[in-house]
Amino acid sequence: MMEKRTILNSKHLEITLRRLASQLKENHQDFTNTVLIGLQPKGIFVLERIKEILEADLNQELTCGQLDITFYRDDFRRREQPLIPSVTNIDFIIEDKKVVLIDDVLYTGRSIRSGLEALLAFGRPKQVELMILVDRQFERHLPIQADYIGKTVNTLTSQVVLVEWKQNEGQDQVYLVNQEDKNG
Amino acid sequence: MDNLSVDHLIGIKDLTKKDIELIFKTADSFKQVINRPIKKVPSLRDITIANLFFENSTRTRLSFELAEKRLSADTVNFSAASSSVKKGETLIDTVNNILAMKVDLVVMRHPNPGAAKFLSERIDARVVNAGDGTHEHPTQALLDAYSIREKHGEDFKGKKVVIVGDISHSRVALSNIFCLQKLGAEVMVCGPTTLIPKHIDSLGVKVEHNLRKALEWCDVANMLRIQLERQEIKYFPSLREYTMLYGLDKALLDSLDKEITVMHPGPINRGVEISSDVADSDQSIILQQVENGVAIRMAVIYLLAAKINRS
Numbered sequence A: 001m002m003e004k005r006t007i008l009n010s011k012h013l014e015i016t017l018r019r020l021a022s023q024l025k026e027n028h029q030d031f032t033n034t035v036l037i038g039l040q041p042k043g044i045f046v047l048e049r050i051k052e053i054l055e056a057d058l059n060q061e062l063t064c065g066q067l068d069i070t071f072y073r074d075d076f077r078r079r080e081q082p083l084i085p086s087v088t089n090i091d092f093i094i095e096d097k098k099v100v101l102i103d104d105v106l107y108t109g110r111s112i113r114s115g116l117e118a119l120l121a122f123g124r125p126k127q128v129e130l131m132i133l134v135d136r137q138f139e140r141h142l143p144i145q146a147d148y149i150g151k152t153v154n155t156l157t158s159q160v161v162l163v164e165w166k167q168n169e170g171q172d173q174v175y176l177v178n179q180e181d182k183n184g
Numbered sequence B: 001m002d003n004l005s006v007d008h009l010i011g012i013k014d015l016t017k018k019d020i021e022l023i024f025k026t027a028d029s030f031k032q033v034i035n036r037p038i039k040k041v042p043s044l045r046d047i048t049i050a051n052l053f054f055e056n057s058t059r060t061r062l063s064f065e066l067a068e069k070r071l072s073a074d075t076v077n078f079s080a081a082s083s084s085v086k087k088g089e090t091l092i093d094t095v096n097n098i099l100a101m102k103v104d105l106v107v108m109r110h111p112n113p114g115a116a117k118f119l120s121e122r123i124d125a126r127v128v129n130a131g132d133g134t135h136e137h138p139t140q141a142l143l144d145a146y147s148i149r150e151k152h153g154e155d156f157k158g159k160k161v162v163i164v165g166d167i168s169h170s171r172v173a174l175s176n177i178f179c180l181q182k183l184g185a186e187v188m189v190c191g192p193t194t195l196i197p198k199h200i201d202s203l204g205v206k207v208e209h210n211l212r213k214a215l216e217w218c219d220v221a222n223m224l225r226i227q228l229e230r231q232e233i234k235y236f237p238s239l240r241e242y243t244m245l246y247g248l249d250k251a252l253l254d255s256l257d258k259e260i261t262v263m264h265p266g267p268i269n270r271g272v273e274i275s276s277d278v279a280d281s282d283q284s285i286i287l288q289q290v291e292n293g294v295a296i297r298m299a300v301i302y303l304l305a306a307k308i309n310r311s
Helices: A010-028 A043-058 A110-122 A179-183 B017-033 B059-070 B091-099 B115-120 B138-152 B171-183 B211-217 B239-246 B250-255 B286-305
Strands: A004-008 A034-039 A063-067 A098-106 A127-137 A148-154 A159-164 A173-178 B048-053 B074-079 B105-110 B126-132 B160-164 B186-190 B206-208 B220-223 B261-263
Touching (some): A004 A148, A010 A043, A010 A098, A043 A098, B017 B171, B059 B074, B059 B286, B091 B105, B105 B115, B138 B220, B138 B261, B160 B171, B171 B186, B186 B211, B261 B286
Parallel strands (some): B048 B105, B105 B126, B160 B220, B220 B261
Antiparallel strands (some): A004 A173
16 A cells, blocks of 8 residues: 655645745845746746745736756666656846746755756856755755755655645645655 | 657658657757757767768758757767768778767768668667668658648648659658658659659659649648759750749749748759749748757757667
């Protein structure tokens, strides 16, 4: 039987997202020089929710984009299958902007490294911050830490953190499963 | 399964419909990349590619080279005119010498049909055929079909494409026929009888000798270049006569009761197979073809390189 441990249920997830949005507001105030960029494929769902909360709160539109990091990854040709890219949707220049990169889970840090490199193709940002919904601490391969963290968890390498959203899987929740169970 | 079914790109004939769609999907992403302020991605930084051109080419070579550089691969170029081939070296020896320098992928154009296949069976590197004699020119066919897809949508079912000109000597025509048919389009060839192979209808294409009728039937017309260098004997009385019968000009284009898309693989003989005002008109997607060529070649090289296993 698949063992599934809930990290955040839908109520907690909502509270966490609201707290993250408030922290962003505290640091960026009216967001005039700030852009939010979600990492493909899963960070964009976190971005969507944060954007929704902030836009309702501030009553203004925020500049947001989606960044695909496929071509910047360091595991190309170390996998069985080639990596198939998602869409990049950044129709603005990030030169001298404050960029907040958003992803769902921070694990080894390799995706974020690729994201930072991919970002440079759009200009030289003034500052880059990282927002993460779930931080798997003590699992890093690279010296990368998040500025905004939804929830910190201690996990085993054999475990996987899964984030589900109501528009995709029917309900909002974050949970932990064992790798074998996920594959089986 | 997101992987090409082949290890080399020798011809469209070896590809499946799924392969072609995978290449298109990957090219979509690369097209985004080449329209950014910084047009380069680091995916292939540990790959070395040799471009071997045993036959003259400007556009294809530039396009391949640009694609390779935008993927951050290291490239070496070789052209027959300035090489030991002139001194009597065989193809295998030339290539083995280049491979001894640790090359991962070879892009080759060669005047002999089958040269790319011959090479792929004998060397330990991926091979991309950039045109082998009158056989195939797969990346050209892919970029042509990709350009049609961009203009007319993803579904090729029921799309009608006519290829006009020298079908006999054209590797572009053969690759285009295979590619469009695999995607589900209907294909017609049009030209003087001397330039249409006798049994071409066995490939399932329609044959038409009247340009106006062909254009009235089609959605897309691909006008091939008259390859004067490949015509040892005269296949038609004069260029002037060819232009009168098979050249596409604005008057003919405007007299059709629908708006067709005009393509040309380049280089254009302006005023021969296509007039200047047609080549520069809104209906022509000739320059889009060139842009798409880089994206398609990036996709092909990226997907083939993904199959090179380092570990």
